[in-house]
Amino acid sequence: MILATYFILAILAIIIYSIFEKGLKSISWEVLTTIPKGGYYYGRGGGILNAILGSMALAFGATVLAFLIGLPVALYINVFLIRKKKLVNFIRFILDLIWGIPSIVYGAFGFTMMIFFGLQTSLLAGTLTVTLFILPIMIRSMDEILRTVPIGLMEATYSLGSNKSETAFKIFTRQSISGIITAILLSFGRAIGDAASVLFTAGYTDNLPNSLLEPVATLPLSIFFQLASPVPEVQNRAYASALVLTLIILIVSLFSRGLGKRYHKTKINF
């Protein structure tokens, strides 16, 4: 048990060390603020701004979309379907199931949809695919929090004459605000870190994101493509991307903890 724990910690430390060791060497202000010069695969100059901004735009868009769809779903399950326990359990089972589908399958699905609609690889297609990919994560993590709202609070709210929508949006969301924020940040972390779902759908480009219908570069693919290059300078850009991605995810997790604590104060504890 102790051995296993330390083994895992050691592996983790090595991974983080190698990311930082190689990444810090490769990172510079220039790398963070310019786009690749002479093509991302062979060009020796330039940086990864295309991937940073592309990933941010894509993950942000997907998180917003997934939240707008996911919150109502999670509230619906917990407030409106309270009398239908079997149905709710079934929905949760299905969501857990699609949570487990590998992201490459979402990528492939997104790709077939794109062919169907005649869409090329683009920010739009990538965002929609990643939205689908993070939706079950978003819904289920909000759902787990909303489930913990005590039935007594629900009774108190209803006894004042609130209807179901008021109970859902005014009371349940407030009571669970810290968990909802955590769910959003968790989903954002998953959205920005996934490579397979954007491989076929967002494509890759040297340009900064400028249109929903143009391909867009992302950090995970920036690692994937540039690490495969024979040019050492290009490989360094991959390490820089890995470091930036790790830092973004680190910041997001720290934020989610901090915000969670801050919003805890109006929550009623039982």
Added chain:
Amino acid sequence: MDNNNKIHISNLNVRAGKTAILKNINIDIPKNKITVILGPSGCGKTTLLKCLNRLTDLYPELNVSGEIYINDRNILDAMADIYQLRQHMGLLSQRPYPLPMTIYNNIAYALKLRGVTKRRELHKLVIEYLKKANLYDEVRNRLREPASRLSIGQQQRLCLARGLAVNPEIILADEPTSALDPFSSQFIEETFLRLKKDYTIVLVTHVLRQAKRIADNVVFIYMGEVIEQGDAAEVLDNPKMEKTIQYLGGTFN
């Protein structure tokens, strides 16, 4: 139906699966009086109370049948507007459940449901109801603080103020003092005595002394059945049924 009766329950049955929780309940609850529903724990008192504002709807396992007339309308009717119905009643539960917002907004939320929207009027009424529940002096400087910071006794009074703010005719109270210290309990009881001229109060309790202190009318329930009901003095001092005598005498087993 007698005009002095606010609530008339007839042939009420509640089942959970195959178990009967309430059996053939017939009760009249008089207007502007405190009716105490008395009985040992687990006899169905709370379920009975929840039938009155249809919180039983939240529990899919409960199957409610029969009739409950409030102001001559059967509230168990599928057509009844339960949201409006619940605004006619304030609920005080065993443990206080303040809403996850500020002290001020706990009351304002209830007022807004009732249709009060003007800021000034809202402010005036929030203070008025906090005073009614005798909480205002303690919280006047911390109205913008989260309600969860109040002590449990204060939270219960906040819940009472909030329950009154929807302007109900009936107050339902489910062992509202069971989690409180003696001082807060006494205060809640005094508030009930003061409020009964304007409200019909239904109080569930297993505490005999509490019933003796404040009841005008008593319903004794045992194992889901009404054993005896009527005037408090009659039921408590001069019980007719074997079970009631045992419970009142403390020789219950």
